[in-house]
Amino acid sequence: MRPPAALLERLNTTRLLPSAAQPSVGIGERRSQRKGPGMEFVDHRPYQPGDDTRHLDLHLYARTGDFMMREYSLNQQLPVTIVLDLSPSMTIGRGEKSDRSRQLAQLLGFTALVGGDRVQVIVPEGDQLLVSDRWHGATRAEPMFDWISRASASETLEFPKTLSRLPEHLPPRGMVIVISDWWDAGVEPALDSLAAHGQELLGIQVLSPVEIDPAAMTSGTVTLEDAETGDEIELPVDAALLNRYRQLFAARQAHIEAQFNRRQWHFITVATEDDLTGLFTHTLRARGILS
Structure with a gap:
């Protein structure tokens, strides 16, 4: 799996726009708050x-x-960590959510690399976190694409526990991009932990169209299975149930968006059928996520 070449070409001049995360590693293209060897005198x-x-x-x-002593500005790299959720709920059906999540991870990682930032990818695997190499520079895009393509789906920790373990793998004041369906409840303590560690979080929620609006579901009694636990439940699908789902879904979205907004973070929902070119060249720019 590799992103479309035409889209990669359009992203060559695109950059991530952090609001709080700071460049703090290596030598890069972003002005750091630190001072050191450089070209521009500051103090x-x-x-x-x-x-x-x-x-x-x-x-x-x-x-x-x-x-x-003359002090100069120091240009460094922004540390970007992409967390890719490949748990069972992301691989249901024909794997559309998983495939789209990998594509998003590749494209966001590429955007960071061409912007001179440093990228690592983390995939929860069982009760462990599988951590990639750290890549820097556009020439490292292919190894990153390959690593993301080969990352395997597996049973994993509950999502909030995964998030709570992230700080031990992160440099301070970096940018963390979490790509998941964000269905798990109880993520607030993990968000607090990331904020306390000085991280800026970008939440990307990947959902199938039927999860966003189940209007296409067949009327009658259906059997639903929890992809994480295997539990099954039979539900009579009718207009009242669909309306109730929409209300609960809207309330859930409003709640998690509020958690991000109060920390001045971004949260965006992406459907598996959304056009990737429009997402990266229009939507993410309009939201102030990309330049």
């Missing part, structure tokens, strides 16, 4: 024993008699 500070005397401002010393 002076007093000389301290052990400082590199090549950065002493001799002109300032000649005027004031004070030993002052």
